[in-house]
Amino acid sequence: MPAARPPGGVTVRRLNARDARALTTLPPAMSWIHRTWGGPEALARSGHAWAAFQGDRIVAVACTYFLGTTYEDVACVTVPDPRLQYLALDCVDALCADMAARGHTPSWTCSTSNRPGRLLAWTAGFRPEREYAHYAVGAPAATGRAAAG
Template structure:
């Protein structure tokens, strides 16, 4: 596939449904945030289109238009696509791992728990970029959809638990859509089981609702801690789906958004919330 410049994009309404929850919101997040990249089988009148951000890919269109190795640029990505794209993925990669996913939608308002003594939960501001950057390397995924810690801190769409000037936990809008905001959270391993993630998530959910949007939450079916946190925070299961982790490309191309620091290291197949 070839990369498209923003001014080469076709009208997106025919490719992606507006107002979708979960990872599908990244099709709206990319043009709004300026992060991520667009790909197509050809620039004029594309027949197959892809959008990638933070190690996730959405594929749409006619897979028959793709060359055998066209999808090799999406090595080490989580791909969500109609079933018709599976032969094209199989032709491009020697390994495709399906991950069963669960999509939750926020339905039950929950009061934020009181943070422990000495901990403050508040909205992130641009000056917090350095504190976000100081998180452990395995936390880099949490701000990847904003292009890094400065992007998330400046977005106004993140909440964090602070101990003095140190970020102990953070929750943020990961993919910002026009109706849904898919959220993510991370807690420093040394501060888990203190309900810090719940405090950040509930504050964020109230913030999202105040914008007239609905929070959504996606995680691996096997990630019981993430599922429990979602339920406790007022999310309820909407549906289940499968996405595919790609690897061993038949012919390597430049990886567009390779997730070098990804929560899959903590929870295989999970891109949203490591164990807390």
């Protein structure tokens, strides 16, 4: 069960423009979190992201990944150390409250093989609506890697 408050030394709050640098210090494998916003500066300024800070270091962040007219899809990353401290859940809860205040419905999309993501979604109150197969072809535009053959 999540704690009523984050542990000592941790603050959960909405990101602002001054937090862009903290986003750039996330491990490289987590940089996808700000990609659809056009980078860390744009996400930090967006008003659509909440993070858990341990000092000046971001240890969890949840943001709107895709913004529609009715739905906002949630994305979340957590650095491995504090995963059991429920900090991602605190960020997701705050983000979903913002979405509801904007009159939008939070949604959650993740792979069926993403057990941690599915468990976090469930704990945050999301329930499966449908499962689907996702197909793609070609090289990813951002990396230029060749498609698997």
